[in-house]
Amino acid sequence: MNTKPIIALDFPSEKDVMGFLAQFEEKLFVKIGMELYMQEGPRIVHQVKSDGHDIFLDLKLHDIPNTVKSAMKGLARLGVDLVNVHAAGGCAMMEGALEGLEAGTVAGGKRAALIAVTQLTSTTELQMQNEQKIGLSLQESVLHYAQLSKQAGLNGVVCSVHEAHAIREACGEDFLRVTPGIRMLGGEAHDQKRIATPDGAKKDGSSLIVVGRAITGADNPVIAYKKVCELWEEK
Ligand SMILES: O=C(O)c1cc(=O)[nH]c(=O)n1[C@@H]1O[C@H](COP(=O)(O)O)[C@@H](O)[C@H]1O
Numbered sequence: 001m002n003t004k005p006i007i008a009l010d011f012p013s014e015k016d017v018m019g020f021l022a023q024f025e026e027k028l029f030v031k032i033g034m035e036l037y038m039q040e041g042p043r044i045v046h047q048v049k050s051d052g053h054d055i056f057l058d059l060k061l062h063d064i065p066n067t068v069k070s071a072m073k074g075l076a077r078l079g080v081d082l083v084n085v086h087a088a089g090g091c092a093m094m095e096g097a098l099e100g101l102e103a104g105t106v107a108g109g110k111r112a113a114l115i116a117v118t119q120l121t122s123t124t125e126l127q128m129q130n131e132q133k134i135g136l137s138l139q140e141s142v143l144h145y146a147q148l149s150k151q152a153g154l155n156g157v158v159c160s161v162h163e164a165h166a167i168r169e170a171c172g173e174d175f176l177r178v179t180p181g182i183r184m185l186g187g188e189a190h191d192q193k194r195i196a197t198p199d200g201a202k203k204d205g206s207s208l209i210v211v212g213r214a215i216t217g218a219d220n221p222v223i224a225y226k227k228v229c230e231l232w233e234e235k
Helices: 014-021 034-040 042-050 065-076 091-104 125-131 138-151 161-171 198-203 221-233
Strands: 006-008 029-032 054-061 082-086 113-117 156-158 176-179 208-211
Touching: 014 034, 014 042, 029 042, 034 042, 034 054, 042 054, 054 065, 065 082, 065 091, 082 091, 091 113, 091 138, 113 138, 113 176, 125 138, 138 156, 138 161, 161 176, 161 198, 198 208, 198 221, 208 221
Parallel strands: 006 029, 006 208, 029 054, 054 082, 082 113, 113 156, 156 176, 176 208
Antiparallel strands: none
16 A cells, blocks of 8 residues: 555645645645545545545444445445544444445455544543543553454554554554654644654554644645655655
8 A cells, every 4th residue: 555644635625625736746645534525525536536646535434334334335436545434333333344345346446445443543541531431541442442453354443653563563564553643843733632753653653644734734735745754754
């Protein structure tokens, strides 16, 4: 899989996205998430794909197994590269997602990689214990969800950089550790709680990084992206 930093296209409209992408000369790996997809639907996926970019479609499905299976079957037809669900939906739901993805992938086509969100990078250990009533440490909870996702046959997880190393040890190098919550040194965290720099992510075992506001909110997004790439490439 393409290992370029994934740029989160958290924009409200097609117009904003196209204006943003027009600044770049190279083909990118981008993430289309809820904000954009809820406004523009499958059309924006087709458009970004036809411009030659790789796509992580981040809709974080979380429902009963049958519903997720059917929804994933539909998403598979969009021909994206990476999709996700919430691991909290359970093993049967994740197996359903995989079945749907396989059933919906066109014959001879490449199936999207399927990953599961463990604990959101905006969650702290205290919040997890108080609000979700999970009596584990955050590291243990993330690791548990990673192992459950692996058992269900998924290709990896979304986690923070802080858990990536332990997941690689437990689940193997090929099991993807996709890490959002990426900030430049001293950059504003916004709503993220478990953050790291691109070079920290590389060092600590991320397979892929997801970067939104550090690039999209920069005065010059192309320069910001290049800086992230340099740090990510440096081992
Ligand atoms: O699944 C995700 O992509 C995701 C999971 C997670 O735990 N944390 C997280 O921030 N994300 C997404 O990653 C992006 C991070 O954006 P920034 O905080 O602006 O870099 C957003 O689009 C989030 O929806």
